[in-house]
Amino acid sequence: MNDTPVSPAEAAILASGLSFTAKELPSLIREVSRALPATETTVATALLKLRRRGYVGRLADLASRAGIAWARREDVRAAADSVTSIDASDDTLHAALDAALLPRLRDAGRTPDAALEAIAAEIAETGGALTPPRLYELARAVAVAHAHPDPARFATNARIAEESRRAERREAEVAARTSKREEIRRLRAWEQSLVPFQPVPDLLGCTAKEALRWIAAGLIPVARRLPGKSGERWEFDPAELAPLRAEVPLWRTRDTTPAAPVLPQGRGANAAIARVAALDRYAAHFATARALIRRITLVTGPTNSGKSYLALNRLAESQSGLALAPLRLLAHEFREALASRGVQASLTTGEERLLVPGSRHIAATVEMCPFRTPVDVAMIDEAQMLHDPDRGAAWTAAIMGAPAREIFVLGAPDCIPMVRLIAALCGDALDEVSLERKGPLIAAKAPVGLGDLRKGDALIAFSRREVMDLRAELIRRGRRVAVVYGALSPEVRRAEAARFNSGDADILVATDAIGMGLNLNIRRVVFSAMQKFDGTQRRDLNVQEVKQIGGRAGRYGLHEEGVVAVLAGAGSPEALKALLLGAHETPAELRPLVQPDADIIAAVAAEIGSTSLFGVLARIKRAVLRKDDPNYRLADLEAAMSIATAIDGVTRLSLLERWTYALCPIDLRDNGVPRLARWALEHGAGRTVSPPEAGKLPPPDRASGEELQRGEKVQRRLVAWRWMAQRFPDAYAETREAEAETARLNAWIEDVLRQQRRSSQRA
Known part of the structure; x- marks a missing residue:
């Protein structure tokens, strides 16, 4: 018999007659000691509290083994907290989890279909997968939560629809992989067919000296230029050279050679692609702007120097005008600033249009610059964004293509060299104004x-x-x-x-x-x-x-x-x-970034005879703008190529429709590409794409950091959806619902953030 004295808490535990393990005893003593004097009920309550911690692990294991991928951590915790038995069986825990899941499945969407889609998408976006049997179980649970009259029928229909979509996805993925392999094979085959300079004289029937002279004159196209140990290494396409052999006698009779000869070229050769893309003559793409006599006023200075104030005043005085901003938020501010000056302006951003009848002024984001509608005055803000690797090409296009006779370009001093180059390439007059900060x-x-x-x-x-x-x-x-x-x-x-x-x-x-x-x-x-x-x-x-x-x-x-x-x-x-x-640092690279537009995509596709967006972008990346081009740099196309790889198998979407998808502003860290591919597949199949939903949101004062972040993610997905809706209104038809969900999420997120005031008052 153990004669060791026991604490009052331990004595109460032993007297309760409840079963517990030796491992549980120390924690149980600590719990009971906080509620002395202890009764049997006190001990039972403490033991239940202790065991609920273990129920969380058991429930998570049961959910995993049962394939209930839609159970979140908070669902498991809520289920554990609802258990009232200190010796809960697996069946009891399963029932508790089902009960805890019921309100979330009900609140995930306005209808059973919307709730099922939202939960299935959430699982897919976290790297999970639903087998057809698991999808059936989820659909049935959703139907029960929504009080559907026939849960089994709803689940069966959902399974059949999902199996059809999976077949479509597999077909599209196979088609995309096949297309990509074929484009890579074609490109490699072409590259392997290239020859160095040495065989060129024999192929043309001329001397090496003549060949070099005609290459310098631009008569013989260089298919590819590669860096070498002792300088640039040239490669040539035999298919391009073959028809030129007949031109050699004529070239020899000329005292001079034309500055820009038009040559027969092999179909799909790099030189031909570069010619049709014409990115080395990018300024010429903007016909309306080139038809105007433009004057650019470059206004530079630090923050708080009055750059925007100066340009907005001039814009408000004009008969028609355009204000281009880097952000939707700033486009709204420009619109309001014009309104305060008595000028009503329409608004155009990636995901919204607010048209004012009769207005001849527009506030827009830079990417939405209207290139074909002339105005008197344009202002383009934050020109230092020319150096941004992701969006710099949009500023190049806006400054080169803004169809205005008078253009105010505003920015920090480090944009000056690049704006000077752009003005020179466009043949525009340039004035420079430097402002000082208004306060120290x-x-x-x-x-x-x-x-x-x-x-x-x-x-x-x-x-x-x-x-x-x-x-x-x-x-x-x-x-x-x-x-x-x-x-x-x-x-x-x-x-x-x-x-x-x-x-x-x-x-x-x-x-x-x-x-x-x-x-x-x-x-x-x-x-x-x-x-x-x-x-x-x-x-x-x-x-x-x-x-x-x-x-x-x-x-x-x-x-x-x-x-x-x-x-x-x-x-x-x-x-x-x-x-x-410190002095403003002069950027190492002063050539403006450029990227293809829809016309260039179409022209290159026709040139290479391909409908593969990946293939077109790959050839553009290889063929246009030599690395030593004196005027331009090609923007990074990796994000667009990633999207192209994912959607090229959706053959019911045209090449230019897929190019539009490749421009959509998605969050790559939030599985943006797979989500966009699913939307493209629905669009291509002739079905409408429903906007993302956040489901029922918790009260703002009880929202966790995880729930706030989840709401922000849905908000960003809605931005992408609304962007697509502006371009494909038939496929993305539920714009009112998307706008209502956006407004609801905005209000909720702001309420969550505002709770800090109450928290600080309670502290």
């Missing part, structure tokens, strides 16, 4: 502690996670916080900015998304880090980034000066000051 901007001498942040400060981080972590810590300290980061919709960003500007929030925590647009009453900008991940590597901030973001401090008319500081422990104030005062 100074660097703080000492770092700023998190507890030293004051009302009107903006704390800058470089990822959503860092923003939310800093927000949580400031809330814990009782501060009222607004946030701005890239994943938020323009509407939510504006609402958060309004809360900060009105004083409803003391501190703004933001990413560098505040660098463009948003009028913010910031007194001091504080960098929480002096490095950022740029999509490729983690690197130090550069001069332009510090000036662009730091320049948001000290808004003219509200603050006498702007202050830029660094958070304690994040870097050196001296290093920050050096960047803030």
Whole structure:
């Protein structure tokens, strides 16, 4: 017999007569000791609480073995919390999970079909897969949750429809892979047929000296130029050279050679592709702009120097005008700025159109520049985006193609060399105006502690996670916080900015998304880090980034000066000051980026005799714009080629329809390509594509960080859907539903973020 004294908690546990394991006893004693004096009910409640933790693991295992891929972690936890038995069987746990899943399956969509589609898409997007039997079980559960009159029939129909779609997907995937292999084979075969310079004289029946002279004159096309150890290595297409042999006697009789000869060329040869694409003569693509006598006024200066104010005033004075912005948010602001000057403007962005009858002014995003409608004045903002690897080509097109007689190009000083080159390539007159900041901007001498942040400060981080972590810590300290980061919709960003500007929030925590647009009453900008991940590597901030973001401090008319500081422990104030005062760095590459448009895609496809979008893009990538082209660079086509690879098998969509899909703004980190491929397949099959839905949203004051992020993802998917709806309204027909869901999500996300005020008041 054990005579060791026991604690009151242990005594109560032993007296309860309940069964427990030796492993459970220490934890059970701790639980019971918090509720002394303890009764049998107290002990049973403590044991149930303890065992519910184990039920979570058992439920997750049961769900996995049963193939219930639609059970989330929160569903499993809710099921475990609902169990009231301290000795629950597997059947009891299964029943609890079914009950916990019921409301989510019901709330996932407005109808059983919408709910089933939303849940199946969520599983696919997280890397899961539903076998036909599992899909049947999910469909049946959804039907039961929606009180469908015949769940079995609904599930059977859903399974049959899914099996048909899977067959379509397999057929499309096989077709896409086959097309890609064929295009790669054709390209490799052509490359393998090329010959170096040495055989060229024999193929043409001339001397090596003559061949070199005629190559220099452009009479003999070089099929491919490759870097070599001792300079550039030329390769030639025998099929292109064969018809030129008959021209040799004529060339020999000429004293001079034409500057731009028109030569018979082998079909699909690189030289022919480069000729029809004409990206080395990109400015000539914009016929309306080239028909006008244009004058460009380049207005450069730091943030808060009045660049937009100057251009908007001139735009408002004109009979017709165009304001091009980098973001939908800023396009809205330009429209409102024109309205404040008495000018009503229409709005055109990737996912929306607001037409004002009779208006001759348009506010638009840069990618939506109307190239065929002449106006008196155009303004193009944030021209330093010319250097952006993803969107720079849109600024090249806008500046070269804006159909206006007077064009204001606004930007930071580092855009000056590239704009000068663009003006020269277009033959446009160029005036340059340099503005100074309206109020002083100074660097703080000492770092700023998190507890030293004051009302009107903006704390800058470089990822959503860092923003939310800093927000949580400031809330814990009782501060009222607004946030701005890239994943938020323009509407939510504006609402958060309004809360900060009105004083409803003391501190703004933001990413560098505040660098463009948003009028913010910031007194001091504080960098929480002096490095950022740029999509490729983690690197130090550069001069332009510090000036662009730091320049948001000290808004003219509200603050006498702007202050830029660094958070304690994040870097050196001296290093920050050096960047803030540093000269603008001249970019290493000054040639503007260009990319093909629909006309170029069609011309190249006809030239190579292919309907494969991947094949067309691959040949463009190989054939156009030599790396040493003095004027232009080809934009990165990798994202478009990834989409082309996924959708080339949807043969019911034309080549140009697939090209439109390749331009859709998707989130590659959120399985954007597979989702777009599913939409394309539905479109190609003649079915309508339903907009993404978020289902029932939890009360804002109880929403978790995971649920907030899930809502943001649905919001971004809706952006892509609405973008497609502008181009294919028949296939993407439910625009009202998409707009209503967008508005609902915006309101909910803003409510979730606003809860910090109540949290700080309770703290």
